Amino acid sequence: MSHVVINLDALKHNVSVVGNWMDAQGATWIAVVKALCGEQDTLRALELIGVRAVGDSRLENLRTISQVIPGTETWYLRGPSPTAVEDVAALANVSLNSEIHTIEQLNNSARSLEQTHGIVIMVELGDLREGILPGSLVKFYQHVFQLSNIDVLGIGANLGCLAGAVPTIDQLMQLVLYRELLELKFQRKLPLISAGTTAVLPLFIDKKLPGAINHFRVGEALFLGTDLIHGGTLPYLRDDVMILEAEISEIKEKGLVPPVETAAISRFNDEQVEDVSPGQRGYRALVNVGYLDTDVAGLTPVQEGHRIAGASSDITVVNLGDEPNGLRIGKTIKFRMNYSALLRLMSSKYINKLVEPSLDEFVKRQSDLAPAIKQPHRVLDAGRWAG
Numbered sequence: 001m002s003h004v005v006i007n008l009d010a011l012k013h014n015v016s017v018v019g020n021w022m023d024a025q026g027a028t029w030i031a032v033v034k035a036l037c038g039e040q041d042t043l044r045a046l047e048l049i050g051v052r053a054v055g056d057s058r059l060e061n062l063r064t065i066s067q068v069i070p071g072t073e074t075w076y077l078r079g080p081s082p083t084a085v086e087d088v089a090a091l092a093n094v095s096l097n098s099e100i101h102t103i104e105q106l107n108n109s110a111r112s113l114e115q116t117h118g119i120v121i122m123v124e125l126g127d128l129r130e131g132i133l134p135g136s137l138v139k140f141y142q143h144v145f146q147l148s149n150i151d152v153l154g155i156g157a158n159l160g161c162l163a164g165a166v167p168t169i170d171q172l173m174q175l176v177l178y179r180e181l182l183e184l185k186f187q188r189k190l191p192l193i194s195a196g197t198t199a200v201l202p203l204f205i206d207k208k209l210p211g212a213i214n215h216f217r218v219g220e221a222l223f224l225g226t227d228l229i230h231g232g233t234l235p236y237l238r239d240d241v242m243i244l245e246a247e248i249s250e251i252k253e254k255g256l257v258p259p260v261e262t263a264a265i266s267r268f269n270d271e272q273v274e275d276v277s278p279g280q281r282g283y284r285a286l287v288n289v290g291y292l293d294t295d296v297a298g299l300t301p302v303q304e305g306h307r308i309a310g311a312s313s314d315i316t317v318v319n320l321g322d323e324p325n326g327l328r329i330g331k332t333i334k335f336r337m338n339y340s341a342l343l344r345l346m347s348s349k350y351i352n353k354l355v356e357p358s359l360d361e362f363v364k365r366q367s368d369l370a371p372a373i374k375q376p377h378r379v380l381d382a383g384r385w386a387g
Helices: 008-026 042-049 060-066 082-091 100-112 134-144 169-186 198-205 339-347 359-366
Strands: 003-007 029-033 052-056 073-076 094-097 117-122 150-156 194-198 215-218 242-254 281-287 299-301 307-311 317-319 334-335 351-356
Touching: 003 008, 003 060, 003 339, 008 198, 008 215, 008 359, 042 060, 042 299, 042 351, 042 359, 060 073, 060 082, 073 082, 082 100, 082 194, 094 100, 100 117, 100 134, 100 150, 117 134, 117 317, 134 150, 134 169, 150 169, 169 194, 169 198, 194 198, 198 215, 242 339, 281 334, 334 339
Parallel strands: 003 351, 029 052, 029 215, 052 073, 073 094, 094 117, 117 150, 150 194, 194 215
Antiparallel strands: 003 242, 242 281, 242 334, 281 317, 299 334, 307 317
């Protein structure tokens, strides 16, 4: 059966690298784990590695986190819907917000739980996703500062998540100036500027990130190592934390160009561009992964020379070249994936998730070792939590 292999050693490496980057910035950060879809062994491994704060956008996953790694600081990473407010207040220490009415409901829910709920108020900076308009900042903060059970931790933004807006120094400096304005206006500290994401890391690596950006929400870089701005992999990160191994169900030498008339009746179009001629032959493998399982267009064969020829709901066809090179029925073909493909695979009930090494073996390896992260990186441990 096909499965996603989660390499815990590679994950530890990436967490360590990102943790060192955060230390250099003097920043706190959370590991965005929504791509794990609540995979319990990987969550436990993250705790062993030293992760003390995680973020997710699904309440079901936050419930799993509370059971599997209790005591971990939790962030809810999308604007709470009205029907979710009570659960968000109960399951998350912090949430990202841009609606006054929602924050009022969170305040009421937190009061009933006899606790304080932290919020980061999101500002629209050009990606046209969530966020209040800058002209509303003073009025907005004035209102939420008056809520008894809400702790306003700071200001934040998302860039590169929807419209593909490339983060710039000017945009991030806007956030810095907005925080200064609000602190002067209200004579109240806003500890966090939460604008660091995987899309912002290239600015950090190039030493162009404003020093005041002191909170990061990092997910894709941990699991895929992706450089979202320049393409490829970010320096020092590994790209093999998550690998799809798809089982071969057929392998045969066939023509690479259909010998009959074709029409645009296929429901999918995922052929990777390949220079083939009419009558050319080669080996083709069918693997048992398709659009029911993932975004096939986001898969890239690990083996050089392999190309995806197409896919349907249930299978993907891979051109292997002139020789099968030892591949046969029952063997697997390995694929790297982009974030879209990863999300679909991890949420698919048809795809097994295989942690390597096993969690027990990983625990043994860590028993005599220091955590990958040298310093705590959650808001609670950084002394910035006022609740």
